[in-house]
Amino acid sequence: MYRKACASGMQLIRRSVPTSRCLATSSSSSSSSQNQEQQQQPPPALRPRANAMTDEIIRVDHAGELGADRIYAGQMAILGNGPMGKTIEHMWEQEKCHRKQFEQLIQQHRVRPTIMTPIWNVAAFALGAGTALLGEKAAMACTVAVETVIVEHYNDQLRQIMESPNPDKELLETITKFRDEEQEHHDTGIDCGAEQAPFYKAMTEVIKFGCKTAIAISKKI
Numbered sequence: 001m002y003r004k005a006c007a008s009g010m011q012l013i014r015r016s017v018p019t020s021r022c023l024a025t026s027s028s029s030s031s032s033s034q035n036q037e038q039q040q041q042p043p044p045a046l047r048p049r050a051n052a053m054t055d056e057i058i059r060v061d062h063a064g065e066l067g068a069d070r071i072y073a074g075q076m077a078i079l080g081n082g083p084m085g086k087t088i089e090h091m092w093e094q095e096k097c098h099r100k101q102f103e104q105l106i107q108q109h110r111v112r113p114t115i116m117t118p119i120w121n122v123a124a125f126a127l128g129a130g131t132a133l134l135g136e137k138a139a140m141a142c143t144v145a146v147e148t149v150i151v152e153h154y155n156d157q158l159r160q161i162m163e164s165p166n167p168d169k170e171l172l173e174t175i176t177k178f179r180d181e182e183q184e185h186h187d188t189g190i191d192c193g194a195e196q197a198p199f200y201k202a203m204t205e206v207i208k209f210g211c212k213t214a215i216a217i218s219k220k221i
């Protein structure tokens with residue numbers, strides 16, 4: 001039952017969350033004409049230099065979305081041609097948009113990216129590909145674990161921004177939209193049989209711990 005839904009991608013629209021459109025000024029498409037368009041676009045307009053809280057939020061979210069992009073890239077490398085390919089690709093496209101948006105915010109607010117970027121790049125791809133090699137359900141278990149942590153993390157940030165003296169409305173809107181899409185990814189993972197993966201509990205706990213550690217490190221350095 002879940003296989004049928006997952007293979008057809010039907011579960012992706014069941015919560016009526018609109019298909020992601022990139023909030024960033026350029027699209028995530030890799031077609032050559034759009035790449036040319038991207039190259040011709042001026043850099044995003046500078047905005048006020050980020051305060052300590054915004055600086056931390058943008059740096060850690062940029063790292064997280066880069067990691068998510070690489071995790072789904074790893075999953076696609078192994079499972080892209082299989083029955084789960086379309087489902088994973090849909091989530092990957094959304095993660096590319098998330099990453100692009102935070103790349104734009106990093107430039108606009110002149111935030112320093114985490115020095116861990118090259119390590120997260122490799123580690124995240126290895127996590128995505130490694131779990132995918134264990135099978136589709138293990139890949140979905142990885143998705144559920146990562147997205148659980150990210151949804152909690154974004155909810156914490158939304159509270160933090162709303163409690164600040166001058167909430168950044170644009171950042172609130174961006175994080176709210178991405179939080180909803182991460183929740184959709186989590187639910188897709190469950191629908192696609194994550195909980196039936198071998199050693200589901202142990203695997204997800206280890207991955208959650210890894211994600212929380214990466215978040216704590218990326219906030220600061």
Ligand SMILES: [Fe+2]
Nearest residue numbers: 065068095098
């Ligand atoms: Fe994301």
Ligand SMILES: [Fe+2]
Nearest residue numbers: 068181182185
């Ligand atoms: Fe996600």
